[in-house]
Amino acid sequence: MRPVIRIVPNRNAGGSPEPLPRRVTDPDDRAPLVLDRSCPVPTCHALAVPGRPEQASVLRARIAAVLPPATSDVAQYLVSELFNNAITHSRSGDEGGEVTVTLHRLPDRVQVKVIDQGPRRDDSAGPHMRPLDLEREGGLGLRLVHAQAARWGTFHDRNRTTVWFELDRPRTRI
Secondary structure, three states: OOOOOEEEEOOOOOOOOOOOOOOOOOOOOOOOOOOOOOOOOOEEEEEEEEOOHHHHHHHHHHHHHHOOHHHHHHHHHHHHHHHHHHHHHEHHHOOOOEEEEEEEEOOOEEEEEEEEOOEOOOOOOOOOOOOOOOOOOOOOHHHHHHHHOOEEEEEEEOOEEEEEEEEEOOOOOO
8 A cells, every 4th residue: 555645735826725635544654855965964953842732832942943034933833833733632732742843954945844642542533624614713723834834744654643844945036
């Protein structure tokens, strides 16, 4: 069975995106991290934090410290959303749980992965966009990622779930 990786391009041209379909988890499923061969060594940062709400500020501070403001503001916001989803919907929010965030600085983009400890129940659906319901509290986190990120997706690795996104770096004018 081939791994199923769902890559969702950003849709700036209006319209409501379709919810992501429920997927069968494949243990060999991996998120793509395509390295630019002209870049000798991409810069990577990783941080594992306890699955407690106050740790979101630790993650935001770390991102602010390693990214320029043009990219940092959006990255901080999206990481906060995904961290909150992880501690709300996965075992990472249980006693002793943790969330790992990795940030890869590549020449033309930044890729961020938020890795949780998997769903609380075996039968629960993985991360997916809910139908839009403005009367319901919550349910907008992945819609925000979809609207702000250049690319994003999800994958499962045994007992972990990863939601990743990429932000294109602004081009500098000469």
